[in-house]
Amino acid sequence: MEISNGMPATELAGVRWRKSARSNPSGNCVELAELPGGAVGMRNSRHPGGPVLVYSPGEMADFIARTKRGDFDDLA
Numbered sequence: 001m002e003i004s005n006g007m008p009a010t011e012l013a014g015v016r017w018r019k020s021a022r023s024n025p026s027g028n029c030v031e032l033a034e035l036p037g038g039a040v041g042m043r044n045s046r047h048p049g050g051p052v053l054v055y056s057p058g059e060m061a062d063f064i065a066r067t068k069r070g071d072f073d074d075l076a
Contacts, residue, residue, distance in 0.1 A: 003035055003054055010049045012041060019045060 003012070015033040023029040033041045040060045042053045066072065
């Protein structure tokens with residue numbers, strides 16, 4: 001299976017989607033899934049069959065590190 005940005009989440013059979021335990025009850029959140037090859041998929045929980053953003057392990061590690069560092073605090 002070829003995995004690419006923007007592909008429908010329904011084409012990713014067998015992946016386990018998960019969201020933060022801090023997610024609100026209205027379902028406004030993103031869900032993440034580990035993809036074959038170590039990539040990470042991200043989808044909108046309100047549109048589970050919608051497009052998936054695909055990130056490499058390095059991109060996710062960088063995003064998490066920068067978030068912890070506060071690089072995006074001005075956006076909240």
